[in-house]
Amino acid sequence: xxxxxxxxxxxxxxxxxxxxxxxxxxxxxxxxxxxxxxxxxxxxxxxxxxxxxxxxxxxxxxxxxxxxxxxxxxxxxxxxxxxxxxxxxxxxxxxxxxxxxxxxxxxxxxxxxxxxxxxxxxxxxxxxxxxxxxxxxxxxxx
Amino acid sequence: xxxxxxxxxxxxxxxxxxxxxxxxxxxxxxxxxxxxxxxxxxxxxxxxxxxxxxxxxxxxxxxxxxxxxxxxxxxxxxxxxxxxxxxxxxxxxxxxxxxxxxxxxxxxxxxxxxxxxxxxxxxxxxxxxxxxxxxxxxxxxx
Numbered sequence: 001x002x003x004x005x006x007x008x009x010x011x012x013x014x015x016x017x018x019x020x021x022x023x024x025x026x027x028x029x030x031x032x033x034x035x036x037x038x039x040x041x042x043x044x045x046x047x048x049x050x051x052x053x054x055x056x057x058x059x060x061x062x063x064x065x066x067x068x069x070x071x072x073x074x075x076x077x078x079x080x081x082x083x084x085x086x087x088x089x090x091x092x093x094x095x096x097x098x099x100x101x102x103x104x105x106x107x108x109x110x111x112x113x114x115x116x117x118x119x120x121x122x123x124x125x126x127x128x129x130x131x132x133x134x135x136x137x138x139x140x141x142x
Numbered sequence: 143x144x145x146x147x148x149x150x151x152x153x154x155x156x157x158x159x160x161x162x163x164x165x166x167x168x169x170x171x172x173x174x175x176x177x178x179x180x181x182x183x184x185x186x187x188x189x190x191x192x193x194x195x196x197x198x199x200x201x202x203x204x205x206x207x208x209x210x211x212x213x214x215x216x217x218x219x220x221x222x223x224x225x226x227x228x229x230x231x232x233x234x235x236x237x238x239x240x241x242x243x244x245x246x247x248x249x250x251x252x253x254x255x256x257x258x259x260x261x262x263x264x265x266x267x268x269x270x271x272x273x274x275x276x277x278x279x280x281x282x283x284x
Binding site: 008009012013014015018019038039040041042043044048049050051053054055057058076078079080081082083084085086089 | 150151154155156157160161180181182183184185186190191192193195196197199200218220221222223224225226227228231
């Protein structure tokens with residue numbers, strides 16, 4: 001199954017195609033993204049730090065964008081700042097997972113409806129064993 | 143002019159080719175990197191956050207790797223953690239610039255020679271008007 005938001009990302013962000021980015025699972029509470037090592041390798045034959053980060057931000061962005069779309073809110077969503085820690089090299093397929101509680105989703109969407117802008121921080125686990133962790137600060141404007 | 147380290151990066155990091163990453167200037171005190179908007183655009187038609195970050199880490203990594211090579215030190219160099227702030231969208235060619243003082247270069251190389259490992263933090267300015275700023279924490283082991 002291919003999610004419409006994956007097609008939108010592939011159409012507008014050429015790097016997502018170069019990384020062979022795919023959404024495996026998507027609901028308003030969770031996103032699971034994968035990309036093969038071959039397209040995302042570094043000089044050591046492990047996951048390239050830039051790819052891991054880019055896949056992580058696409059995960060966070062994709063999840064919140066999906067929530068906005070489901071709520072019928074066509075808000076512009078951007079990454080304002082982020083930090084990432086690489087604890088171990090990723091040696092296999094790059095998997096990114098990000099969750100959002102129903103409560104935080106509701107708070108975010110209410111903030112966006114009420115003030116026509118909203119902020120949210122999401123944590124993304126990168127690698128099958130959370131080899132890297134990304135914290136993405138996002139900002140939306142209706 | 144094409145720098146040998148650019149060829150090495152292109153050969154081993156497929157994403158660097160996809161981003162059309164090029165080193166415009168390189169010395170032990172400075173690196174200047176460029177990539178065209180077309181390959182690195184996002185859904186808003188401005189610089190993709192993931193590309194900006196990846197170009198920034200390649201700048202920091204490339205500068206320190208070059209210093210190590212010039213000093214004859216074949217140390218493995220990795221990004222341990224990083225943070226990035228996006229202040230404004232990048233609307234033009236993505237330019238990343240990073241400097242290293244001669245003093246900090248010497249301290250780093252001495253640390254690496256003496257302890258067979260070393261840490262260094264570099265700041266990278268991304269965009270012609272520093273639209274984003276990356277702080278990269280790197281770690282090397284001989």
